Amino acid sequence: MTPNPDLADLKRSARSEAARRRDAAHAADTGAGAGMLSAVLAGYRGVPLSGYMPIRSEIDPLPAMAEAAAHGPVAIPVIGAKGQPLRFARWEPDMTLVPGPYGALVPEALDFLTPEILIVPLLAFTRGGHRLGYGGGFYDRTLAALRSARPAYAIGFAYAEQEAGQIPLEPTDAPLDLIVTPREVISPGIS
Ligand SMILES: Nc1nc2c(c(=O)[nH]1)N(C=O)[C@@H](CNc1ccc(C(=O)N[C@@H](CCC(=O)O)C(=O)O)cc1)CN2
Numbered sequence: 001m002t003p004n005p006d007l008a009d010l011k012r013s014a015r016s017e018a019a020r021r022r023d024a025a026h027a028a029d030t031g032a033g034a035g036m037l038s039a040v041l042a043g044y045r046g047v048p049l050s051g052y053m054p055i056r057s058e059i060d061p062l063p064a065m066a067e068a069a070a071h072g073p074v075a076i077p078v079i080g081a082k083g084q085p086l087r088f089a090r091w092e093p094d095m096t097l098v099p100g101p102y103g104a105l106v107p108e109a110l111d112f113l114t115p116e117i118l119i120v121p122l123l124a125f126t127r128g129g130h131r132l133g134y135g136g137g138f139y140d141r142t143l144a145a146l147r148s149a150r151p152a153y154a155i156g157f158a159y160a161e162q163e164a165g166q167i168p169l170e171p172t173d174a175p176l177d178l179i180v181t182p183r184e185v186i187s188p189g190i191s
C-alpha cells in the first residue's frame, strides 16, 4: 500500500499525546484495573487467553493473568519479525522470562499456542472500539490472521484517561470487541 504521509503525521502526534496522558494516569494508578479485568475474564474460564508483560506506562494485567492461569492456558506475545503477526507463548506465574524485542519480557522456553481471547495493550481507544498502538501494526496483523480462521475476542485494557474522541484510522486497523478500564467495561456499538 502507498504510505499516506498526512495520516502518518496524524498518527504520530496522536501517539505522543496519548503517551503523555497514559504516563499521567499510570503515575496516579491505584491498582483497581486488574480487578475489573478479572471479573470480565471470570466469564471465560479455560478459554486460551493472551495477556502481556507491561512496558512503559501500560496498565498492569498480571494479577488477572495469574488468576486466569489457575483455570486455563495463558500466553504472552512474542515478536517473530517486523511485519509479521505476533506469536503467543505459554505463560505461567513465576516462570523464567528474558527480554524480547522492544523491551517486553518473553518466556525463556517457548511453547506456542493460539489464543481465542486477547488482552490488548494500547495507547488510546475510542468508545467505538478503535485502537492506537505503538505503530508496529503487530496487533492489527495478528487479529486479522486469527480472525481469518475463527473468531478472536479482543479486549482492550487501559486507563479510563486513555479514551480519545477519535483516532486517525487506516483500513487495516483491527477493532476491539470490549474495552476494560478501572472505571467501566465498554461494549463498542452499545452506548
Ligand atoms: N507489553 C507489550 N508487549 C508487547 C506489545 C505491546 O504493545 N505491549 N506489542 C505490541 O505490538 C509487541 C511489541 N511491539 C512494539 C512495537 C513497537 C514499539 C515501539 O517502540 N515503537 C516505536 C515507534 C515505531 C514506529 O513508529 O515506527 C516507539 O513507540 O517509539 C514497541 C513495541 C509485542 N509485545
Ligand SMILES: Nc1ncnc2c1ncn2[C@@H]1O[C@H](COP(=O)(O)OP(=O)(O)OP(=O)(O)O)[C@@H](O)[C@H]1O
Pocket (backbone or CB within 6 Å): 001, 011, 131, 132, 133, 134, 135, 136, 137, 138, 139, 140, 141, 144, 170, 172, 173
Ligand atoms: N493486516 C495488515 N496487513 C498489512 N499491513 C498492516 C496490517 N495491519 C497493519 N498494517 C500496517 O502496519 C503499519 C502500522 O499500523 P498501525 O499504525 O495501525 O499500528 P498500531 O496498531 O498502532 O501498532 P500495534 O498493533 O503494533 O500496537 C501500518 O503501515 C499499517 O498499514
